[in-house]
Each structure stands twice: as C-alpha cells, then as structure tokens.
Amino acid sequence: MRKYLRHPIDIPIEYDLEFELDNIVSDRREYLYNLSEGGLSFRANRYITPGSIIIIKIPLVNPAFQVRSEVVWCSKNNGVCFDIGVKFLDENTEFRVRMIEQVCYIEHYKKEIFEREGRKLSGEQAALEWINKFANKFPS
Known part of the structure; x- marks a missing residue:
C-alpha cells in the first residue's frame, strides 16, 4: 500500500542536479506527471543515477516551490526518455502539503474550464490563469 496518495498532473518543473564539489547542471525544464506528499516523478531526456541529489523547482505555484530531493x-x-522518481528531503511537510493542494486546485480548474468552456489548457496555461484569478484567495 502507498504511504502517500499520488496526484497525476502535467505542470512544468525545473531541476538542478548537484554533483561533487557543488558543480550544478542548471535549469532543465521537464514536466511533472505524478506528485504526492513524499515526492514526485517526472520525465527527463537523460538518465539520472538513483541516489543523486537534485533541486526541484515548480515556478508556477505561488509562492514558488523549491525542494531538495x-x-x-x-x-x-x-x-526515448526516462521516468525519474524522487523523494523530498525537506522536512517542511506543511509547505509541501500546501503546494500539493495548490497544484490539485490548478488541475481541477483545468478540467472545469474544459467542461464549462471547451478550452483545453496545458498545465502551464491553467496554472497561470488560476494564479491570476485565485492565488490571492488561497489561505496562507
């Protein structure tokens, strides 16, 4: 049985890969496709060795989400590509849960707009619209 519930999504993410001596491979843009309280998974164009430490960034949520993983x-x-699964190393569970809630609201908004208006939004478009309309009402 899973410890955390998965939320399927397609929100753009970025990651930085840490190597020895703090050399960084920066700003690789990929798409998140599963998210849970404990971690996330995404597709990448390159293999990333299990055990590697990466910094995940989700710039479309408010405030911007960044976590060491x-x-x-x-x-x-x-x-063609690789599916990557990461676990969050940050112990700030409250922030993680709030970020997950916000992403779920964005996904709900995306589906609602399609059903109501017939517009098919990408995850990025839905996030931008939702943030402009509702982020200030999202409890902090």
Whole structure:
C-alpha cells in the first residue's frame, strides 16, 4: 500500500542536479506527471543515477516551490526518455502539503474550464490563469 496518495498532473518543473564539489547542471525544464506528499516523478531526456541529489523547482505555484530531493529510481520510457522518481528531503511537510493542494486546485480548474468552456489548457496555461484569478484567495 502507498504511504502517500499520488496526484497525476502535467505542470512544468525545473531541476538542478548537484554533483561533487557543488558543480550544478542548471535549469532543465521537464514536466511533472505524478506528485504526492513524499515526492514526485517526472520525465527527463537523460538518465539520472538513483541516489543523486537534485533541486526541484515548480515556478508556477505561488509562492514558488523549491525542494531538495533524492532520486530514488530512474527507468527508461519507450526508449526515448526516462521516468525519474524522487523523494523530498525537506522536512517542511506543511509547505509541501500546501503546494500539493495548490497544484490539485490548478488541475481541477483545468478540467472545469474544459467542461464549462471547451478550452483545453496545458498545465502551464491553467496554472497561470488560476494564479491570476485565485492565488490571492488561497489561505496562507
């Protein structure tokens, strides 16, 4: 049984990969596709060794989410890209839960707009619209 509930989404993320001596591979833009309180998974164009430490950034949520994470698995997907699973190393559970709630609201908004208006929004478009309309009402 899973410890945390997964939320499927397609919000753009960025990551920085830490190497020895703090050399950083910076700002790789990918798409998040599963999110839970304990971690997330995303697709990348390169293999990332399990045990690697990466900094995950989700710039579209308000406030911008950034968390230090550890790669726990990496598997090839259709021979084209890699699915990467990470666990959060940050102990700030309250912030993580709030970020997850916000992302779920954005996904709900995306589906609601499609049903109500027939507009098919990307995760990024939905996030930008939702933030402009509702982020100031989201409890802090």
